[in-house]
Amino acid sequence: MFFHGTSRVNERGHLEIGGVDVVDLAKEYGTPLYIYDVALIRTRARAFKEAFKKHGVKAQVAYASKAFSTVAMVQLVEEEGLSLDVVSGGELYTALKAGFPPERIHFHGNNKSRAELEMALEHRVGCIVVDNFYELQLLEQLSRERETVTDILLRVTPGIEAHTHDYILTGQEDSKFGFDLNNGQAEEALRQARRSGALSVLGIHCHIGSQIFETTGFVLAAQKIFQKIAYWRETYGFVPQVVNLGGGFGIRYTSEDDPLPASQYVENIIEEVKKQVAELGIAMPEIWIEPGRSLVGDAGTTLYSIGSRKEVPNVRHYVAVDGGMSDNIRPALYEAKYEAVLANRVLDANEEVVAIAGKCCESGDMLIWDLPLPKAEAGDYLAVFCTGAYGYSMANNYNRIPRPAVVFVENGEAQLVVKRETYEDLVRLDVPLRARVRK
Ligand SMILES: Cc1ncc(COP(=O)(O)O)c(C=O)c1O
């Protein structure tokens, strides 16, 4: 069994996180319940920052808030001195509500609307990561109207597609994101942006994928970007102040995963950028990164109550929980794998291998296919580990199931940071049918 962060088994044989017994949390806040180990988020955040500090490199570590965005989470990010990546008006609104300093917000997205761009300009966010020509022109026009100069990064697709354990070089980049680095698009974007007096190109951004376990892809991306920078410097006199290599650093969901420490990713990135900069004889740019999953993924645990069971003789034992794809769609969407324990009987010996089913009306709503467990009964609690990233943030109301509550735990204390949705919340936006005129 693998415990993350402050998770441990207490004297009652219960799972404890942040010094709080999760069975007590279930009784107080109900299930399904998202529990975040705040100390572990702090540890992860500090590891990224420290890695840059150790090498004396100017950097920004921007939390990719799509992984898990709530007011309390954004406040924690601010406390830890990170920057923030937002990808929609909604994430930006959450950040502003949380009082996050706008100058440390980076605004992403492949189809930002005029209203979203206006909102970003209105609040003077630190920089806008421009994704495409439509946005470039729109942003230029809006900046001109406001008589302001907007700091931007150009998002490029370097032609590297990173997958979990490997990466492939793709000559023809097929992605909805960014300007292609290899077919002249990125160069044209740079020309257009620099021609405009209303945009200031701080640098280049790329993001090669997610849940990546090696550093090769990042190094290769840096190489490809600097190859172009060499040419752009000669041709246009362009030298970037910032190179942003995105997020994507992998985490351990199950024993099959073997991630590197944050410091390793950062060190290899710094090493490559320093090498490239030395060859070009230009000033060292700031290095920005955007970790999402690796900051919050293993800090999150979902607690469920176990209910019904179904035996399919000689095939499978289904054990159902009171949540499922409505609070964690990743198994259904990506065949994502998780580990779990009976939170109220962690030390009991495993007796069977069961399939954990969700409660949604969908055969594919299975959270874990083969989980060794003690004989689980109705009323037991199941804790699924590593659900902190893209769990709550992708939660939905399928089958009109209310979204779970979220609690932060730290130093023996729990704080409710997102209330459980109510049935009333579910119909809040519904508009009843107009009364018909009876004949
Ligand atoms: C542009 C960008 N930055 C950062 C991230 C965060 O990725 P991860 O959660 O894998 O670190 C993503 C999501 O993949 C992204 O699209």
Ligand SMILES: N[C@@H](CCCC[NH3+])C(=O)O
């Ligand atoms: N939502 C995905 C990752 C997407 C990353 C965002 N670009 C996941 O759960 O793994």
